[in-house]
Amino acid sequence: MSNVTMKKYHPVNYYFIADPSFWPIIGSIGLFTTFLGLVNTLHHNFYGPYMMVIGILILLTTMFGWFGKVIHESLKGLHSPQMDRTYRWGMMWFIVSEVALFFVFFLALFYTRLFGITELGGDPFNFVQDLYMFKGGATHHYLWPNFQQTWPLLVNPNPELFKGPESVIPTWGIPAINTLLLLSSAVTVTWAHWGFKKGNRKQIILGLILTIILGCIFEGFQAHEYHMAYTEIGLTLASGIYGTTFFTLTGLHALHVSMGIIMLTIILIRCLKGHFLPEHHFAFEAVSWYWHFVDVVWLFLFVFVYWI
Numbered sequence: 186m187s188n189v190t191m192k193k194y195h196p197v198n199y200y201f202i203a204d205p206s207f208w209p210i211i212g213s214i215g216l217f218t219t220f221l222g223l224v225n226t227l228h229h230n231f232y233g234p235y236m237m238v239i240g241i242l243i244l245l246t247t248m249f250g251w252f253g254k255v256i257h258e259s260l261k262g263l264h265s266p267q268m269d270r271t272y273r274w275g276m277m278w279f280i281v282s283e284v285a286l287f288f289v290f291f292l293a294l295f296y297t298r299l300f301g302i303t304e305l306g307g308d309p310f311n312f313v314q315d316l317y318m319f320k321g322g323a324t325h326h327y328l329w330p331n332f333q334q335t336w337p338l339l340v341n342p343n344p345e346l347f348k349g350p351e352s353v354i355p356t357w358g359i360p361a362i363n364t365l366l367l368l369s370s371a372v373t374v375t376w377a378h379w380g381f382k383k384g385n386r387k388q389i390i391l392g393l394i395l396t397i398i399l400g401c402i403f404e405g406f407q408a409h410e411y412h413m414a415y416t417e418i419g420l421t422l423a424s425g426i427y428g429t430t431f432f433t434l435t436g437l438h439a440l441h442v443s444m445g446i447i448m449l450t451i452i453l454i455r456c457l458k459g460h461f462l463p464e465h466h467f468a469f470e471a472v473s474w475y476w477h478f479v480d481v482v483w484l485f486l487f488v489f490v491y492w493i
Contacts, residue, residue, distance in 0.1 A: 203258065208251035215243030252451075259468070260460065269467055276471045280478050283441075287482055290437065294430045294489065298336050301426070305342055306334025341425040350420035350428060359410045360491040363403050364483065370399035371480045374449075374473050384463050386456070393453040396476070400446045407439050434490055441479050448472045 222236025258264060264272075307325025325332065329342040341347040354360060377392025379385075411432075414420035422432050452469050455461065461469060 203254075206251070206254070208247050208254075212244060212247040212251070215240050215247055218243060256455070256460070256468075259465075264465075272467055272471070276474060280474060283478060287434075287437070287485075290430075290434050291485065291489065294434065297426050297430060302334045302336060302338065305329055305332055336427070338425055338427040347423065347425045348419065350414075350424045351418045353418070353420070353427075354410060354414060354431075354491060356487075356491045359406050360487055363406050364487050366399050366403045366406070367480045367483050370396045370403075371477055373399065374476050378469070378473055381461070381463050381466050381469065389456055389469075390453065393449055393456065397446055397449050397453065400442055400449070404439060404442060404446070407435070407442075431490060434486055438479070438482055438486055441482070445472070445476050445479050448475065 217240070219237055219240030222233050222238070222240055225233030226237060227233070305324060306329075332342045333340070337350075337353045339349045339352070341349050373392050373395040375392075377389045377396065380388030380392060414431075420431065421428050449472055452472050455468065
């Protein structure tokens, strides 16, 4: 399991405090530049994509430099038990913030389905209309009399302005396959974790490789699904609220899967270099927590975006 460096690993007994770092400021600049570029790209400004690329490069540089410094501290044995607990709490709160992020987008989906569509469709059983003095009924009657509330929404209130898709992604096609892939990857990453507990280096490496492969196959299927949606059934970001919520939720999740694959690959490289011990491998645990979070989010996506 270990190499020469880690055989000398003895965590310090005091609470190690890292030196002041400029990486948080650089990372903030990169994040701001990335989102500013995204906004300008959505507004079709020619410089938007270039700003996005610059922002992403700054973020990648930040992660490489900042995480590299933390790894160096770990290899020098500077991470005390208190520092280990600090990292665990930090990762936990990071995942909580990710839960909040996805919750907001799921809330937008549920609001659209339960309130927005029913109000525009003039649903007499929509209690929101009672609160707003039958506002929904009036909206339907005077503005969109031919609109019918259905989900997935294939015919928008104004189909001339926003043409809806011809059909939806079949639930039991690629989405079901991707569900099986991610559930299998949860098993392989857990199996790799058991390798740490048993001190089985081959099991750790094989489990990580299988997890990375399954994640890459998932991303490949997702890209194929997007291509099919745009070219065959007309499901795009501009095809109304259904297309918007679909690509926002699944795209955000695909981004997180890509981040997870990168982190798993780095952990694999560190395992090959012998950076971990059975009693000292929180970096792997943190990434496995993140990967399980990504798996759970996909289950919600599969049920509420593809199935129901």
